[in-house]
Amino acid sequence: MNFPGTFRVRLVRRSSIVTVAAACLLAPGAAQGMSTPGGDALSPRLAELAEPAVRSAPRAEQAARLSLAASGPGSLLRDGNRVLVDVRFERGAAAGVDALRAAGAEIVDLSRRYQTVTVAVRPVDLPELGDLARVGGVTEVLTPIVRGADCGGSVRSEGDTQLEAADARASWGVDGTGVTVGILSDSFDRDAGAATHAAGDVASGDLPGPGSPCGSTTPVGILEDPVFAADEGRAMAQIVHDLAPGAAIDFATAFGSETQFAANIRALAATGSDVIVDDVFWFAEPIFQDGPVAVAANDVAAAGASYFSAAGNDNLIDAEGRDIGSWEAPEYRDSGSCPAELLALPGFGEGHCMDFNPDPLASDDTFGITVVSGATLRVDLQWAEPWNGVTTDLDAFLLDTGGELVAASGEDNVGKSQKPLEVLEWNNPGPTQEVQLAINHCFGTCNEVASAATPPRLKFVLLQNGSGVTAFEYPESSEGDVVGPTIFGHSGASGAIGVGAVRFNTTSAPEVFSSRGPLTHYFGPVLGITPALKLPSPETLAKPDVVATDGGANTFFGQVQGGVHRFYGTSAAAPHAAAVAALVRQGNPGATAAQVRAALTSTARPVGAFGPEAVGAGLVDAYTAVDLLALPPAITITERPQPLSRNRRPTIQFTANRPVAFNCEVDGSAAQPCASPFTFPSELSDGQHGVAVFGTDLAGRVGSSGVVAFTVDTRRPRTSIAKHPRKLIRTHRRKVRASFRFRSSEADSTFICKFDRGLLHFCPQWVSRRFEAGRHTVRVRARDAAGNVDKTPAEFRFRVKRVG
Numbered sequence: 001m002n003f004p005g006t007f008r009v010r011l012v013r014r015s016s017i018v019t020v021a022a023a024c025l026l027a028p029g030a031a032q033g034m035s036t037p038g039g040d041a042l043s044p045r046l047a048e049l050a051e052p053a054v055r056s057a058p059r060a061e062q063a064a065r066l067s068l069a070a071s072g073p074g075s076l077l078r079d080g081n082r083v084l085v086d087v088r089f090e091r092g093a094a095a096g097v098d099a100l101r102a103a104g105a106e107i108v109d110l111s112r113r114y115q116t117v118t119v120a121v122r123p124v125d126l127p128e129l130g131d132l133a134r135v136g137g138v139t140e141v142l143t144p145i146v147r148g149a150d151c152g153g154s155v156r157s158e159g160d161t162q163l164e165a166a167d168a169r170a171s172w173g174v175d176g177t178g179v180t181v182g183i184l185s186d187s188f189d190r191d192a193g194a195a196t197h198a199a200g201d202v203a204s205g206d207l208p209g210p211g212s213p214c215g216s217t218t219p220v221g222i223l224e225d226p227v228f229a230a231d232e233g234r235a236m237a238q239i240v241h242d243l244a245p246g247a248a249i250d251f252a253t254a255f256g257s258e259t260q261f262a263a264n265i266r267a268l269a270a271t272g273s274d275v276i277v278d279d280v281f282w283f284a285e286p287i288f289q290d291g292p293v294a295v296a297a298n299d300v301a302a303a304g305a306s307y308f309s310a311a312g313n314d315n316l317i318d319a320e321g322r323d324i325g326s327w328e329a330p331e332y333r334d335s336g337s338c339p340a341e342l343l344a345l346p347g348f349g350e351g352h353c354m355d356f357n358p359d360p361l362a363s364d365d366t367f368g369i370t371v372v373s374g375a376t377l378r379v380d381l382q383w384a385e386p387w388n389g390v391t392t393d394l395d396a397f398l399l400d401t402g403g404e405l406v407a408a409s410g411e412d413n414v415g416k417s418q419k420p421l422e423v424l425e426w427n428n429p430g431p432t433q434e435v436q437l438a439i440n441h442c443f444g445t446c447n448e449v450a451s452a453a454t455p456p457r458l459k460f461v462l463l464q465n466g467s468g469v470t471a472f473e474y475p476e477s478s479e480g481d482v483v484g485p486t487i488f489g490h491s492g493a494s495g496a497i498g499v500g501a502v503r504f505n506t507t508s509a510p511e512v513f514s515s516r517g518p519l520t521h522y523f524g525p526v527l528g529i530t531p532a533l534k535l536p537s538p539e540t541l542a543k544p545d546v547v548a549t550d551g552g553a554n555t556f557f558g559q560v561q562g563g564v565h566r567f568y569g570t571s572a573a574a575p576h577a578a579a580v581a582a583l584v585r586q587g588n589p590g591a592t593a594a595q596v597r598a599a600l601t602s603t604a605r606p607v608g609a610f611g612p613e614a615v616g617a618g619l620v621d622a623y624t625a626v627d628l629l630a631l632p633p634a635i636t637i638t639e640r641p642q643p644l645s646r647n648r649r650p651t652i653q654f655t656a657n658r659p660v661a662f663n664c665e666v667d668g669s670a671a672q673p674c675a676s677p678f679t680f681p682s683e684l685s686d687g688q689h690g691v692a693v694f695g696t697d698l699a700g701r702v703g704s705s706g707v708v709a710f711t712v713d714t715r716r717p718r719t720s721i722a723k724h725p726r727k728l729i730r731t732h733r734r735k736v737r738a739s740f741r742f743r744s745s746e747a748d749s750t751f752i753c754k755f756d757r758g759l760l761h762f763c764p765q766w767v768s769r770r771f772e773a774g775r776h777t778v779r780v781r782a783r784d785a786a787g788n789v790d791k792t793p794a795e796f797r798f799r800v801k802r803v804g
Contacts, residue, residue: 041130043139043417044410046085049076055123067398067407067425073145073463074283074378074425077255079227082120084108084141086257088418089115090134103128111259114292115529118257137416141257142423145281145312145463146186146232146571153206153214155564157242157552158504159576164623165243168583171698172626173633173658176247176582178589181240182273182305183575184254184264185280186229188222194231195556195565206238206555208249216245223252223267235557235567236279236575242552243579243622246586247275254280262296265307269300274585276300277578278490279310279571283423285489287382287459289532290525294493298525301495306585306593308578309491310570311498311544312515313466315484323484323516324472325462327367329354330480332383332394332441332455335365339438341405342397352441354458358479366399366436368473371428375468379424379437381409383458386523388418389531393442393450394458396424401433410442414450434471457522461486465569466513485613486515487543497597498543501550501573502619504566508608510547514570516613517543544616545597546604548576580622587630599625633660633695633703639677641710644786648683648712652676652691654705660695667691684712713786718745719794721780727798731773736800739768744782744790752789754779773802 045066048054054065063070077084087105089096093115097107105119118141121129129138160166169175189198198220202209208216220237237249250273252264261280268276276297285291290298301307316325337343338351357364371377381396395410407426411417426435437460443452459482462469477483491498500514521539524532550572558567577600584596591599603625604618634657641650654662654676664674667689674693689712693705723741742751742765753763756776763780779793 041135041138041416042126043137044412045140046126046138049083049123050126067409068142069376069378069425069427073143073465074376074423075143077141077143079106079120082106082122084118084120084257085126085129086139086141087117087119087129087135088137088139089117090136091115092134093117096132096134099132100129103132105129109257109260109263111263111292113528114259114526116259118260137418139411139417142283144255144283145465146230146279153201153238153242153555154204155206155553155555157239157549157554157576159239159549159552160242162504162507162549163243163576163580163620165580165583168580168622168626171623171659172583172587172630173656174583174586174626176244176579176586178246179244179275179582179585180248180250180273181244181578181582182250182252182268182276183233183236183240184252184261184268184276184278185233185236185571186226186255187231187253188220188225188233188237188251189231190225190227190229191231198234201234201238201555204555207234207241208245214245216241218248221248221250221271223250223271224264225251226253226255229253229255230557232279232557232571235554236277236571238554239552239567239572239575240579240582243576244582247579247582254278258282258284258292262292265293265296265300269303269305273305275306275308275578275581277308277574279569279574281310281312281489281491283380283463284419284421286387286420286526287461287488287519288384288420288457289386289521289523290493291387291489292526294490294496295525295527297490297493298495301593304593306578306581306596307496308574308581309493309496309498310574311487311491311500313501313511313513313569314461314463314486314515315466315513316462316464316469317512318471318475320475322475324469324475325464325486325516326459326484327356327472327474328457328459328482330457332458334441334454335363337363337365338440339366339399339403339436341399341403342438342440347446348440349442349444349446352443354439354441356474358474358481360479364473366438368434368436368471369462369469370432370434370471372432372468372470373428373430375464376425376427377435377468378463379460380463381422381424381439381458381460383420384456384522385420386531386534387420387526388529390414390418390420391451391453392420392455393447394420394422394455395440395442396422397438397440398424398426399436399438401435406435412447414447432470461488466511485517485519487517488519492517492519492541492543494541497545497577497600498616499570499574499577500544500547500615501568501570502547502607502615504549504551507605507619510607510610510614511550511568514547514614515544517541518613519543542612542616546577546600546617546620547607547615548573548580548620552576577620580620580625583622584625584629587626591629595629599628603628627699630699630701632701633658633697635660635693635695635703635705637693637705637708640708643709644711644713646712646714646786646788648714649680650710651679652693652708654678654693656695656703658697660697660703663694663696665692665694686712686714711786713784713788716788717749717782717784717790719743719751719780719782719790719792721778721794721796724778724796725798729798729800730803731800732802732804734802735770735772737768737770738798739766740778740796741766742780742782742794744784746782746784748785749782752781752783771800773800775799
């Protein structure tokens, strides 16, 4: 909606009177004198927040006025007294950074690709941001959803056995060594109130690092760890370490902004992560195309990384057992009316609310949703237009059982955000009640720049983390309307492996909250600020891809049950699957990401009678996945005979990288069972010999050491003196020099000499030395390369006589 100022509607909620934002409802000029500086660029919520009365109010009251959650997912993402906002530039985002800083903003992230700068700013400075040159829109950043609902260390996730990872390690000799797993989540070691911290987890063997009692001394690499979060990333790292204790682990935050999340995906891949896993979802991620995070996931997957993402915890089941987490219509059906409470709002116009009734002979301009007491309803509404190519403006409103307006979301989707998105949140302060959702097509007096053409396909998903809503007015798919699928965003990207959840103590059903698929894209990916083209035909993606364990034990995170911290949600399932991928990759380091993905999906086990929309290919099975791609066992000779040896019964020792049955083949004879150390069963004759060791693993794959060749030589060389002086040497001097050349019957021999009564010593083949007058004896023995020494020395006797 095109709204020049801020409008507030006084609402009566039973015994209390509060105000909420019914944003973007006035016609242009209807609120003259009320406009806020920068209002043309600020989103309605930020324009409201910038007003003195709102920015000075307690945060809970701010949230109520803005129709947002007071804390947690969907609340304003804050850094101290600042809020995070996305500043979208028409061009020159990088050039605008200095102006943003001058306006009091702290830069969090710059995306040249999407011409967006994410900043942390005080509410009082918001209007100045909106007045900067080339700024197309300033929108709030909502706290994203985190999908959380070895020697084993002090605790070990039950997923280690449920997913057969322990058997895979024992049977195939894999532990993730040589593989790096990159983790993206909220934070790693920032929660001061956590029951344990990273240093303690290392000391207990629950994380790798210096001093680990398990010998895994390489610490977790931290690329970026923000101050605001609950260390869910560390809980994910514990899971990876439980199943793949030899794998290296790196961490980077997925908070800050969507573009920062995308950048950190690429950063992990660039620093060597072979497997990457995340558990964070941003509200603005598009339903009908791949957004920036999905594009990054697809890019790193195409480059060779295995990318895993938590599928989400947004499935809802009603009393009849129907999945009611979402509702989708093939096109916008204009009911021609809206609830009277909305029509009475200034600037609302004649009203073109959505007709939710699929029956062409009936009409219904609201959608009933039953919300339990104390629950927060989160509605993520989107329609099939590409980012930066939005011409339609839809707004969402919520009425309570008394028909009073309790929440509204009215972004100017055309003039400011250029995203086909409305997020509406409301906390039910009273008893369980059925509230009514209305969706209005805003054009004309409501928004002069928005198209009046019939809006496209639309869908809303209830992001409830599996609870809080018990019934839908239209709970079944009918006449083209689709009810149920809740997977969207990057976990639905073609390059990502979306992971659903199965509780640690069962294999018969997925978690009821585990998000269902499939999803369909109608546009190409968001690659920059140019709108993506419509696909030639819609692309339907089967999601989730697999399911894995949740609820496993860890040292500090999640629900405490029976004195054990249990980590529930697809946030826990995703790192379980990623750890299995690390085992598969170690088993075959040359395997491609596509081969690893195929190994996981083709070997997954059925989960009860549930179909692919709930469990994908099934429950991950590490044993069979590793087995499918594993290379033949590697046989290593650790001790071998000397290449030339006098030993007629040498010994060799060997090992394998996994359990195998060994067979030894000597000199080409039939292979016989053997074990290390292996001593030759009979004496070998002189000459060349060879032995090969074969290992057969549980799957029948055979690995070989190759032939270990050596020569046995027990023959003694024969020694002779080839050159010597005369037997009588006459001389006028006190000493005379005499020369000798020794000869052996074997090449490469050395010689052991003794002159007269001197000591034995090694000598060269040619010897020249001085002798005094008298009788002398030279004795020499040849020693061959194998160490055999001539028993009988060659001997030469001579006399030196002094004359004159």
